[in-house]
């Protein structure tokens with residue numbers, strides 16, 4: 057659980073290896089993967105009548121989906137890397153294994169969940185999400201942004217081209233880069249004042265988390281939901 061978001065009445069969490077592989081593109085029997093998602097939806101309080109859980113095929117792009125109420129079930133949208141909801145009651149999810157899951161929350165119940173690897177970071181998916189929320193009346197200055205468990209600045213080495221895309225600095229050799237640091241800078245520049253970052257690294261702490269660079273094909277899920285009835289978060 058992301059504790060500082062719990063104080064806003066928002067449930068925000070990331071699964072670990074203990075919850076199993078939640079990769080929707082795995083070669084495991086579909087029933088096994090769906091059973092793990094069912095358990096996750098139950099934990100998020102969005103299983104059953106009226107429950108809404110949004111997911112998507114992630115393509116390292118910058119497309120964001122704004123979810124209105126008026127549907128129920130488990131959505132798997134095509135080709136999107138971020139989810140937003142102004143109204144309470146929709147769980148937003150991304151799958152990750154080294155990329156950074158970015159949780160966004162407003163005290164009135166608007167939430168966002170963004171998947172940011174190097175491409176999404178370089179192309180500005182996080183400031184884009186903050187802009188879309190602002191266009192719906194959610195002020196950046198009132199937002200809480202949490203940069204969740206992902207690969208750390210000591211583990212994440214990239215080639216010269218990617219380094220230049222991310223930092224604007226030319227180099228001849230591979231360099232390490234701190235994606236959460238870059239994302240924090242972007243959020244600050246977009247007007248967010250409340251920015252927290254997780255200390256967990258999926259690579260350093262790969263006994264706990266799946267890590268793409270560590271050789272895993274498995275994925276954990278990062279999820280956020282503002283419960284339909286504020287003050288009554290689902291049991292965790």
Ligand SMILES: [Zn+2]
Pocket residue numbers: 207208209210211257258259260261
């Ligand atoms: Zn690390």
